[in-house]
Amino acid sequence: MKKIVSLLLAAAMMLMVAGCGGGTEPKSSGSGSGSGAKQMTMGFSQIGAESEWRTANTESIKQAAKDAGVKLIFSDAQQKQENQIKAIRSFIAQGVDIIAFVPIVETGWDTVLKEAKDAKIPVIVVDRDVKLGDDSLYVAKIGTDSVAEGHKVFKWLDEYMTKQHKQPKDGSQFQVAILEGTVGSSPALRRQQGFKDEMAASSNAGKYNIIASQTGEFTRQKGQEVMESFLKSYGNKIDVLFAHNDDMALGAIQAIEAAGMKPGKDITIVSIDGVKGIFQAMIDGKSNCTVECNPLQGPLLMETAKKILAGQKVDKLVYVEEGVFPSDKAAEVLPSRKY
């Protein structure tokens, strides 16, 4: 048994050495794929397919690899870190040019990333965050900026209220109700923080007041139930609803309708994500704006990977572009939405 293990280890190390050669001289090591000797090989470990958003994320990366002429070795970890670590080890063994992965959890990556570094294979962290003792273990992080999403929500809101000449229902301040995401989850914390920071920094800070903020757990049902309760408690006082994701906003819209009010008119609604359902609601005039949380990270990933391999300097933190879609743009944007 011991012999087999040591044999396997030896074999793996040999491969790693081979991979090392491939990594340092990507141009000369013909991967045998014919004419394009320059073709880059990327090992990519996705966490799974738990939502439409994640599926769009995967599709984007696969498509971008095809478009950029990158050979993508795709591995689905099925929500398990050990599968991801295995996948990364096998990428090292196969001697890919670059490794990218969406970390399922933040910790526990030091050893395997050290192995990649020793094999001189650059690593890109995609979409989620990692906590490492040594930040040089990865070259770049690509993802969405939840704090900036919160900023954009308030910025849009303030502009909209001014432009529409909206008046606070109670005569003094706009009352904002917030549906938070799952307690303790990083998007919920950061979106809330972004919104509040931007509000505090704004010159119109005095015009807004957060009247209620409660978790709706990112689901439609809870969003509806909590909004129902907000409406009973604060009735006609609420001017604005900010939902940390679109699904909660969709639930809240139904609660507002049930209370005999007009969502999007009596209460201004803004949410984050940009799923198809909210675009439909905006076309129907029931919601006002969504700030995108963009899963289409493929093109940026490929671009960054190419820069790294070409020896160019890249920023340690690269954010994808995230749009703001007010309701008047909804009808024209909906057909092109991928998730």
Add this chain to the structure above:
Amino acid sequence: MNWKRITSSSLFLPLLALFALLLFNVIFVDGFLSIQMTEDGRLYGRLIDILNRSSSLIVLSLGMTFVIATSGIDISVGAVVAISAAVVCTLIGGRGDGVAEHPMALAILAAVAIGVLCGIWNGFLVARLKIQAVVATLILMTAGRGIAQLLTAGQIITVYYKPFSYISGTIPGNVLPTNIFIAAAMVLLVGFIMKKTSIGLFVQAVGINATASKYAGISVSLVLFVVYAFSGFCAGVSGLIESSLIRAADANNAGLNMEMDAILAVALGGTLLSGGKFYIGGSVIGAITIQTLTTTMYALGIASDQLPVIKAIAVVVLCLIQSKKCQALVASWKENRHGGSAGKTVEKA
């Protein structure tokens, strides 16, 4: 004399808990009892919300009461709710123009039928293959959500077909949401059947002693089979109500943890998890109590992540009240105190 009869009634403790909670709300929540009429003629207020939101749990706990009475348990109902929701929404379809792909009656029938089918599967495992109820229903609990995901292709299907929202909403011209009537009708039907037939007695007998029941001539496996199938039926109906509430099938979240709420409702209602005697009315009150608790938390502005803790405390307190040992302790404590004070008066004299 009369007071004793009231306090010894099986519904006394569950009702007491509910009234205490309602009283708390009346004191601390502004306008808790107020019910208004909206412009389009619907009743509107927190009490209506509580009934509206507890109806699916009431239906679910009806089925669960019988299962628990046979000293079994059905932890698959939450997943079956998701399956039923997925079926009805995929059949009606998520077309943006508000047209149904299949007639709604057919979709409803299919969703309930799927629920019954799931129940029959559980019944088969428990009654025929004699697998322990927790293990047998665990299979569907884990697989069910996957099945629902498959049906919806991993997406949240939103139904724009207007009549679908009437199941948990208000039919124009009516004053209350339809699901309240559905729940009430099912409770009355079950009550009627219990009164007119001896099915309840059979269920109870199986729960107390299955072997003895068998020798007494009761077909134990048939009783178990029917009980699990009925629980599946209830989960199917509950799925309809849940999906109609949000007009969508959310395979990840529909009915999530509802099996635990249903078990809690049954326990709060005074039915012992060890089986035997059961209280339909108690379960209904238990379900309403749980929803009232949730509504109270929201009304007071307490974050919903703290809700489970408060629920847990409520369960502990109620289980303590029901335990024989605890009752004996309280009785002996009372006696001691009486004895003690009597002694003191003697001393004084």
